[in-house]
Amino acid sequence: DGGITQSPKYLFRKEGQNVTLSCEQNLNHDAMYWYRQDPGQGLRLIYYSQIVNDFQKGDIAEGYSVSREKKESFPLTVTSAQKNPTAFYLCASSRIQRTDSPLHFGNGTRLTVT
Amino acid sequence: GENVGLHLPTLSVQEGDNSIINCAYSNSASDYFIWYKQESGKGPQFIIDIRSNMDKRQGQRVTVLLNKTVKHLSLQIAATQPGDSAVYFCAENRYGGATNKLIFGTGTLLAVQP
Numbered sequence: 001d002g003g004i005t006q007s008p009k010y011l012f013r014k015e016g017q018n019v020t021l022s023c024e025q026n027l028n029h030d031a032m033y034w035y036r037q038d039p040g041q042g043l044r045l046i047y048y049s050q051i052v053n054d055f056q057k058g059d060i061a062e063g064y065s066v067s068r069e070k071k072e073s074f075p076l077t078v079t080s081a082q083k084n085p086t087a088f089y090l091c092a093s094s095r096i097q098r099t100d101s102p103l104h105f106g107n108g109t110r111l112t113v114t
Numbered sequence: 115g116e117n118v119g120l121h122l123p124t125l126s127v128q129e130g131d132n133s134i135i136n137c138a139y140s141n142s143a144s145d146y147f148i149w150y151k152q153e154s155g156k157g158p159q160f161i162i163d164i165r166s167n168m169d170k171r172q173g174q175r176v177t178v179l180l181n182k183t184v185k186h187l188s189l190q191i192a193a194t195q196p197g198d199s200a201v202y203f204c205a206e207n208r209y210g211g212a213t214n215k216l217i218f219g220t221g222t223l224l225a226v227q228p
Contacts, residue, residue, distance in 0.1 A: 009155075031213065033213070033214075039122075042203065042217070042218035042219050042220050042221070044218075045216075048214050056214070058214060090158070097212055097213045098210055098213060099208065099209060099211050099212070099213055100146070100209055100210050102148075102160050102163075104160075105159070106157050107155070107157045108155075
């Protein structure tokens, strides 16, 4: 089945450590996205990529970094500079970076930093 | 995510009843709206969309109504089932606009009582 795989489902880290969240898609989509979801808030865009080797900051990029070396993969690194890293992180993809091209979401990674 | 239901408005319905979930959107220029369903521990799933040239659109057991005058959107679920229990949220943007401009609502938790 085609889809988006995020791993791991749960991740625990100590403060001061960088951590990388994995996102892989086999939908042959050009565009990929990282969102953050916090209780009582709408999804907020961290980073997005329209094509391999290119990515742009979203609304809350500070403290995060990404890479897009392969079409299928868009890993997100949560750095120690992110002040409130504990959250639910969602990866998504779409055929192209337009709203009439539906977003497909992974099942998320729950990151807890203590 | 697992905690996304906290702090959210909750709609509690009996199995078999109809459910109506509301969403007020913010941007008068938005002409494209999407409803998502998010089950606990999973990523959002596309349910139905509507463009502003329509007032109503029907899917399987779901209907979306759009009132542009008061910037209000509603999702009606007929004969609600336990499997419909989830968080539902809307998103708005321009049709054909950039996906990174999608604005997501905070969501409503639908709890179906058997």
